[in-house]
Amino acid sequence: MDTQKGFIRKTKQRDLILKVLRSTDTHPTADWIYEQVKKEMPNISLGTVYRNLGKLAELGEITELKFGSKYSRFDGNPDNHYHFVCTECEKVIDVKGCPVDEEIDRCIELNNDVKVFFHKVLFYGLCTDCKNNEQE
Amino acid sequence: MDTQKGFIRKTKQRDLILKVLRSTDTHPTADWIYEQVKKEMPNISLGTVYRNLGKLAELGEITELKFGSKYSRFDGNPDNHYHFVCTECEKVIDVKGCPVDEEIDRCIELNNDVKVFFHKVLFYGLCTDCKNNEQE
DNA sequence: TTAGATGCAAAGGGTTTGCAACGTC
């Protein structure tokens, strides 16, 4: 029985939104996702995209990233990982080679008398392209 | 000579805004700051508060924090440090006992072919009060 | 005197929401 409050029904719209988001690692905005989804489902509305992104984030299927610009960006990779934001072109990329350190959570708990569930790390700087352009 | 473009003039409004922000560690919103500043300068406008917060952030005197809720919060402590966000009451606190690790920036640079200027860390969990309330 | 800063209020704009119709289970 799944008649409990908050039951989430399967819909074509949400499946497609998740598929689109899973197919990219560019951390797109809601509007970009909307544009992509419209190609396959022209009548979908922006409101539906926002509602589903919210639900998927609640379910832990995706992550909402808020920083830098006023837009939210969405990450279709559900594994916790660190992000890098280019201060020049605003590109967001997944960081490689530096795994999430969960020990630091315990350190924070001990020193601050709190309970830590997880943490996020954002690195700010120049991406490969912008770094190389600077040097010219 | 300070006639270069972008010169910033000293004003009573900005001094007061900075004073208010420096006097708290609650990471207030622009609106809260506005309310405090109004007590001493009743005619100040919200627009002025936003404009000055923006300038102070540009100057590196304060930091703008964007995460969690839709509001921006401002941190009057200019030293780079980590933050903790309570997922229950949305309080934001400065983390103690875990200094900023700048070596990780070099690690990211080596593994991702980027230039890193700085990084931010956000811990999510239950603050002391909310943690204790849960247990009751 | 000159250009940056302010106050006021209107505009911006990403995101949310109310509602009737629709689709899933």
Added chain:
DNA sequence: GACGTTGCAAACCCTTTGCATCTAA
């Protein structure tokens, strides 16, 4: 047949901006 979802569009609301006026330097 319930009730979660959708599409549409208007509402939200934090933040930004235009402009005439003021003021620091």
